[in-house]
Amino acid sequence: MHNIQPISSDLIYVGASDRRLALFENIYPIPRGISYNSYVMLDEKTALLDTADASVAEQFFENVAATLAGRTLDYLIINHMEPDHAALIASLLLRYPSATVVTTAKAAQMMEQFFGNKPAQLQLVKEGDTLSLGRHTLVFTMAPMVHWPEVMMTYDATDKTLFSADAFGTFGALSGNLYADEVNFEQEWLDDARRYFINIVGKYGLQVQNVLKKAATLDIRMICPLHGPVWRDNLTFFIGKHDIWSRYEPEDKGVVVIYASIYGHTEAAAMRLATLLGQRGVKDIKAYDASHTHVSTLVSECFRASHIVLASATYNNGLFTPMENLLADLKAHCWQQRTVALIENGSWAPQAAKLMRTELEQMKDITILGETTSIKSAATPEHEAQLNILADEIAKSL
Ligand SMILES: Cc1cc2nc3c(=O)[nH]c(=O)nc-3n(C[C@H](O)[C@H](O)[C@H](O)COP(=O)(O)O)c2cc1C
């Protein structure tokens, strides 16, 4: 059964959602599922904008066929070659052999790499090139490294719609409501949108800033991303979030406490600090056990908040691995411009604070606050006094 949704009289949503996949890109947990968006334009000429993941092939092809209703497909526009959108290109072209593939030279090269040959009818486009479908004029704009080097976006200059590829996307399956203004986005989607953005394109803040600058010159009334809901209202809210995220600036003034603890003594000290912060009026403190919370959530939370407490046990002269993993991931995502406080633990030669400091010093504009609380096995009344001082300093710096 097809499951298509008209967006306008000649723009149809033909994507589909997957709630079975546990790990997106085989690494990011997606308990709320994911959507693979794809769109058909029914003008004098017909065009399909991107395909979908192989997991939703059956639904996708049924949707495309129902939308075209016997018409031929004239153009297949490929904005991004990652297989979550591009996996079905070869099989689509078997079904619609007369379609001309419109894409970048880099994407065409990747088609050859993935499928063994370039499409028979291929139209390469560069920055600013246009394609007329009849009523609609499409303008192509390059978006390298948002999220791969071959990425472009397609702007429908007629209806002022931006087909934004992976940008402005989010984890989360669609559940009957196609538009962001039909769901409780801030409460139910924003955390996943942040986690998606930070982990997937967060490393490329500069390139995202370039795209935002280009977008600012366009009159955009609707954003059709490759994942998650379509934006037709309050676009500035979501664009503003991407602006903050891609500048690496904190979204919230607040504290996130993350501990990596084997037997619980480091955890106890970290949670004592959290309580002392609460007693000083700090609101909405979030605490995470790095062994239990996926690193993609931890990284996302470190991007959201301004102040981070990192507490780690020493482990074979190194950091307890969940903390080591988190710091490596933060570094990989160019995490910067934050205030950090450190707690360490070790029963014979505590090393954790020194090792965390070494990692943090390689990042840009990280301020390490106060004295490190160094625990030997279990915290003492002396540590309670130190944690009180640290809580004062964190509260003051907020
Ligand atoms: C496998 C393992 C390796 C450890 N390696 C070190 C070490 O190299 N140096 C050290 O001072 N303590 C080391 N420790 C001790 C812990 O850091 C210490 O017991 C600490 O109090 C644990 O805190 P926790 O209760 O939060 O897990 C190790 C503990 C374990 C289980």
Ligand SMILES: [Fe+2]
């Ligand atoms: Fe991608």
Ligand SMILES: [Fe+2]
């Ligand atoms: Fe994607």
